[in-house]
Amino acid sequence: METKKVQLGVDLGGTDIKFGIVSGGEIVYKGKCPTPQDSAETIMDTIAEECLRLKKEYPFQSVGIGVPGWYIGEELYTDNLPFNGTLFVREMEKRLGMPVFSDNDANCAALGEILVGNGKDYQDMVLLTLGTGIGSGIIVDGKIVRGKGAAGELGHLIIDAVNGEACTCGQSGCWERYASASALVRQAEKAAKEHPESLLAKTYCEQGKMNGKLFFGALSSGCPVVETVFDAYLDKLVVGIQSIRKALDPEIFLLAGGTTAVGDVLLKPLQAKLGDEFNIKISVLQDDAGIFGAAGLSCN
């Protein structure tokens, strides 16, 4: 009898730490706990404690951890958590007494997609997660493209070199300033202010806060202001996707994140702009991709 391999994937986020036991291409156990906010030590202790608890139940031989940051050599840096040059993998191995593998969360998500998600029939894939920014992971020949360590930051392709908006990364005109979920919300807010007579503006005024639900609600009610905003947003999304296609010509593009919850409302007009033969899909794994990818890091 063949025993299925059992792997543990951890997805460290700014709010929660998710734990998933992966076996036979499925998540057989899933749990989470809040991310401690006080120190890197506490976060590492918390992850270790849960891993060691799970180890009593599941026979995993190593731990894979996706992190919301980037590595320079062995040092982990994060924007929204207290890691600043932490020797994360070494520290975790000390606590766990087994091999630890770690990578950026967007890279883990991309790996998860190629291992068990919509990407599993392909070797070359790009995953774009439309959220606060545009997270991304590049897979070439079945492997994560890491370069010197910081590859896959496609949200920071410069698409407006002339009059570009300032980006948090220090550049101007980055793609994610125009095509992330947050960018769509900003564009909708601006349009609502410019068109106070619109359905969009009225609902915005009633609810006091712009979000995707309000936006796509007004879209399905046929608000022409929303239609214009959405069409312009899609054009900006296309610009980056076309650039990536010219650079990497992947077999498939996958989209994930907040904006993709509307499914075909996003995908159909996007596909129309890109052409029928363009292979682009919405991720079915979504948030779980990070767990699958982290679990699979030991083999990538």
Added chain:
Amino acid sequence: METKKVQLGVDLGGTDIKFGIVSGGEIVYKGKCPTPQDSAETIMDTIAEECLRLKKEYPFQSVGIGVPGWYIGEELYTDNLPFNGTLFVREMEKRLGMPVFSDNDANCAALGEILVGNGKDYQDMVLLTLGTGIGSGIIVDGKIVRGKGAAGELGHLIIDAVNGEACTCGQSGCWERYASASALVRQAEKAAKEHPESLLAKTYCEQGKMNGKLFFGALSSGCPVVETVFDAYLDKLVVGIQSIRKALDPEIFLLAGGTTAVGDVLLKPLQAKLGDEFNIKISVLQDDAGIFGAAGLSCN
């Protein structure tokens, strides 16, 4: 006694076909002939004839051919030569009776750089050739990134999505419209017309034709109009390089092509804009990179 491997690399260009015998990391024989312009058949016959002649002198076991076009599956397409869906590799193998390997010429040049050029100490590299457009090849983990077949077209990253110039590829705002050697010449012509009192305009008027030599001559004479044009050109070059860094974070960037003939005049101010730690160099192989890469295709 160890026998050095002998390989034949062919670089098919719009004007010339170059042949190089590579052994021990050096080109031990180099020859060329004009590219026939009448038909794909004649071009293939001409290449085959020279390969078979060389085969009598050198013990190569296969032939590698760089082509100025792209493959869709096995079909070769070119813009400036009469290939339009030709089963090029199969046709060449029929003529030569040995294995034939072929790839886009920019990919071959990148492979040549990683095998024997400035890239040889690295696994992840991007080569940018500043010419009529921006040719490019991407190496990840020591291998050419091909995607579905058309990857590595970095000259077509869209850097001005708002008011971009139309590009021959059908997109608007492509990087090569602003940062190729031809773009620099166009920018210089425009500046000369706008500043008829400048040294640039005077020399341009005398010689009747703008080119790199005239431009860099005026730069070394301290013409302030040229300085402004060159600085703006470098900024556009930087925009694309920064985008590529965010996407691929390669260990080294290499520059080749016409504009790089001025060496440090280009490299020093570019390095200053990118930062000291940025690893960017001018190719020492230049045109020979394509021969080395074609010769090395059988192993990549």
